[in-house]
Amino acid sequence: MAVVLLLSTVPVAAASAQADCPVPASLNVCKTCHALEPGKPSRPTGPNLVGVVNQPAMHSADFTRYSVAMKAAQAKGLVWTEDNLMAYIADPKAFLASVNGEQLQNAMAFQLKDEAKRKAAVEGLEALAACQ
Ligand code: HEC
Structure with a gap:
């Protein structure tokens, strides 16, 4: 009986984990242009x-x-590591x-120079990654 109860709670737990994914406040500055919700x-x-x-x-x-x-x-193999994200957000061009x-022509017309805010934004992206 206990096993049945445990199994039946699993989908509920998964569903609430999805719902508990607010966009971190450090990413508010990115919202103007970017979708930040899973599946959007x-x-x-x-x-x-x-x-x-x-x-x-x-x-x-x-x-x-x-x-x-x-x-x-991308053709050169760029991967969005923490260091690359920090450098990109500071000055994409x-x-x-x-x-x-x-x-070459780039499309993100935005810069976040403040290092503490940039670090918080990258941490926000890491938190979002757990929400897929
Ligand atoms: C003014 C609009 C705008 C704002 C604000 C903005 N971005 Fe962007 N971002 C873009 C555009 C447009 C691209 C595509 C860039 C390109 O193709 O050169 C992009 C691309 C990116 C990428 C690469 C995504 C990929 O699929 O490879 C990352 C990472 C990123 N932005 C992070 C951020 C973060 C973090 C913030 C907030 C701190 C932010 N951006 C704020 C417009 C914006």
């Missing part, structure tokens, strides 16, 4: 960022507006130019 389609202004940490660049298959610079960086070895 990318917006025309930016790809969905859920699960982007430690994934290759261009991780959102439904985002059709990746720039020339992002496509070139300069970071992609350093990956590509040349300045």
